[in-house]
Amino acid sequence: MRAAIWLIGLFAIAVAAALFAGSNQGSVTLYWPPYRIDFSLNMVVVLLLLGFVVLYGALRGISVMFELPKQAKRWRVQQKERAMHGAALDAVTQLQAGRFVRARKAALSALAQEKALHDTGEAMPHGLQLRVLSHVLAAESSHALQDQTQRDRHWDLAMQEAASPDARHLPELREGTQLRAAQWALDDHDAHAALDNLAQLPQGAARRTLALRLKLKAARQLQQALPALDTARLLAKHRAFSAAAAQSIVKGLAMELINDAHDPEQLMQAWRSLDVAERAMPEVGIHAARRLHTLAGSPAQMREWLLPAWERFTGGSKSLPSLQTERLVRVLEDSMLDLDGEWLARIENAHRKRPHDEHLQYLAGCACLERQLWGKAQQWLQQAAPALQDTELRRRAWHHLARLAEHRGDDAAAAQAWKQAALSVLPSIAIDKNNSR
Numbered sequence: 001m002r003a004a005i006w007l008i009g010l011f012a013i014a015v016a017a018a019l020f021a022g023s024n025q026g027s028v029t030l031y032w033p034p035y036r037i038d039f040s041l042n043m044v045v046v047l048l049l050l051g052f053v054v055l056y057g058a059l060r061g062i063s064v065m066f067e068l069p070k071q072a073k074r075w076r077v078q079q080k081e082r083a084m085h086g087a088a089l090d091a092v093t094q095l096q097a098g099r100f101v102r103a104r105k106a107a108l109s110a111l112a113q114e115k116a117l118h119d120t121g122e123a124m125p126h127g128l129q130l131r132v133l134s135h136v137l138a139a140e141s142s143h144a145l146q147d148q149t150q151r152d153r154h155w156d157l158a159m160q161e162a163a164s165p166d167a168r169h170l171p172e173l174r175e176g177t178q179l180r181a182a183q184w185a186l187d188d189h190d191a192h193a194a195l196d197n198l199a200q201l202p203q204g205a206a207r208r209t210l211a212l213r214l215k216l217k218a219a220r221q222l223q224q225a226l227p228a229l230d231t232a233r234l235l236a237k238h239r240a241f242s243a244a245a246a247q248s249i250v251k252g253l254a255m256e257l258i259n260d261a262h263d264p265e266q267l268m269q270a271w272r273s274l275d276v277a278e279r280a281m282p283e284v285g286i287h288a289a290r291r292l293h294t295l296a297g298s299p300a301q302m303r304e305w306l307l308p309a310w311e312r313f314t315g316g317s318k319s320l321p322s323l324q325t326e327r328l329v330r331v332l333e334d335s336m337l338d339l340d341g342e343w344l345a346r347i348e349n350a351h352r353k354r355p356h357d358e359h360l361q362y363l364a365g366c367a368c369l370e371r372q373l374w375g376k377a378q379q380w381l382q383q384a385a386p387a388l389q390d391t392e393l394r395r396r397a398w399h400h401l402a403r404l405a406e407h408r409g410d411d412a413a414a415a416q417a418w419k420q421a422a423l424s425v426l427p428s429i430a431i432d433k434n435n436s437r
Contacts, residue, residue, distance in 0.1 A: 077122050084113035088130060091137045095144075104141035104150075107134045132161045132173045136180055143184050155181055175205045182214045191221040209240045225257035226273060233275070247281075254284045264297040271305070282309035282320055286327050293334045302335035303343055314350040326390040329359050333396070336370045344371065351380075358387035362397055369400060378404050385420070395424040 026041035091106035111134045114127055124130070135158035142151035155177065161167065162174035178197045185193035195218050198211055205211060212235050219228035232253055236246035254274055261267035271279070271288055278284055286309050289302040309328050313320045320328065347367050351360040365380035378401065385397035402417035 077117065077120075080113055080117050080122075081124065084110050084117065084130070087113060088134060088137075091134065091141075095137060095141055098144075100141040100144040104138050104145075107138040107141065110134045111138075128161060128164070128166050129170065129173065132158050132167075132177065135161065136177055139184075140180065143187070148188075151184065171202070171205075175201055179210060179214065182211075182218075186214060186217050186221065189221065191218040194218040195222075207234065209235065209238055212238070213240065223256075225253055225260050226270075229253040229257055229273075250278060251281055251283055254278050254281070255287045258284070258288050258291050261291065261295070264292060264295050267292055267295060267297065268301075279305075280308045282312050282324055282328070285309045286324065286331055289331045289335060290327070293331065299335040299337045300340070302331065306332060306335065310346065314346075314353075322389070325359055326393060329363055329390075329393060330396075332363060333366045336366055339367060339370050343367075358384045359393075362388060362393060365397070365400065369404075374404060374407065391424055395421050398424060 028039045028041060028044045030037040030039065087106045087110035091103050091110060094100075094103035094106055111131065114124070114130055114134070117124060118127065135154045139151045139154035139158065142148075142154060158177045159174065162170075162177055167173055178200055182194040182197040185191070185197065194214060198206060198215055198218070201211060206215075212231050216228055216231040216235065219225075219231060229250065232246070232249050235241060236250060240246075241249065257270045257273070258267065261270050267288065274284070285305045285307075289305045292298070292302050292305070306328065309320065309324070310332070313325060313328055319325075344367050347360070347363050351357070351364040354360055361380045361384035365377045365384060368374075368377035368380065381397050381401050381404075385394060385401060388394040388397060398417050398421035402414045402421060405411075405414035405417055
């Protein structure tokens with residue numbers, strides 16, 4: 001379509017020129033004493049057009065000739081820029097490939113190219129970012145090569161560039177450099193230095209996922225359970241982990257916090273520092289109650305902490321795994337001193353709903369034993385003892401039966417119960433011996 005329009009335009013110009021030139025009788029006279037020169041008007045128009053074209057071409061040629069030095073300089077600058085960017089990309093590529101010596105050499109080459117450009121007065125708009133990135137790449141390569149001297153030197157240079165007045169609108173340069181330093185400190189098992197670098201971050205940067213991950217690692221290296229737990233909660237809130245992983249991490253840190261308590265008061269403070277969801281975790285409640293029993297704490301407090309796990313155990317649809325069930329039963333037995341009527345009713349109701357559950361039979365027997373209901377205690381313990389799979393619970397059941405037999409003066413039954421208690425321990429001893437071999 002465009003070609004057709006041009007063709008029509010050319011035909012129109014040709015027709016207009018033919019009409020103008022064919023019937024044009026005008027002339028131009030040039031007086032140059034003592035001469036007189038006559039020109040046709042058509043010829044004058046053609047000569048003027050030719051003169052304009054020649055003059056325009058001459059001016060363009062002169063302009064291009066004077067532009068040649070600038071174009072040559074621009075070409076040289078472009079070549080240096082390409083070499084500089086190529087060196088920076090090569091440093092990143094070599095670093096990712098694990099070729100750390102080459103990565104550091106490429107980063108130093110990028111720095112040299114940028115310096116050469118800067119010295120010639122051709123400073124680049126993004127030269128600051130490239131210098132900081134090149135220093136960080138060189139420091140990262142030196143860290144991988146265990147060259148701490150070069151790593152620290154390049155990190156200092158990167159921080160100087162990132163702290164310059166030109167970088168006031170680019171805070172991410174300084175933040176990124178400090179985050180890398182924190183990671184290097186963690187790799188060197190210097191958690192205090194890592195926390196110092198993280199503490200220098202602005203509040204917004206300190207709450208980013210990467211910073212929180214580093215803070216969590218540092219707190220765990222220093223065995224600071226409470227700061228680590230707070231950080232893990234933030235990471236879980238930011239969905240830095242999957243739901244299962246977040247629950248596992250928080251549960252482990254909560255149990256570490258409980259282990260750090262060395263008296264009942266410290267344990268109570270640790271328990272109060274936990275969230276409601278963390279207190280409702282069966283593993284955490286069982287572990288806290290066991291720790292309180294070790295520290296000679298209140299049995300009533302133990303039973304209160306065990307209530308969420310007990311409700312899971314007796315809820316039916318969300319029953320506890322067998323290992324947690326056995327731990328719950330053992331800790332509940334340890335907390336039966338001064339057993340109140342409310343807990344006795346809970347145990348009896350659960351046993352009434354599931355009368356063939358050996359764990360509930362055992363707990364009912366222990367509860368009756370605490371209340372000095374010897375007949376019921378013997379009945380339920382005799383039903384539970386042969387069915388219990390856990391060695392420790394089975395040993396305890398036979399131990400209670402032996403004591404009951406001695407209490408009523410039945411020496412034969414007591415001897416048989418003591419024998420069964422001893423036999424319950426023998427398999428576990430044999431397994432331990434095999435494992436030690």
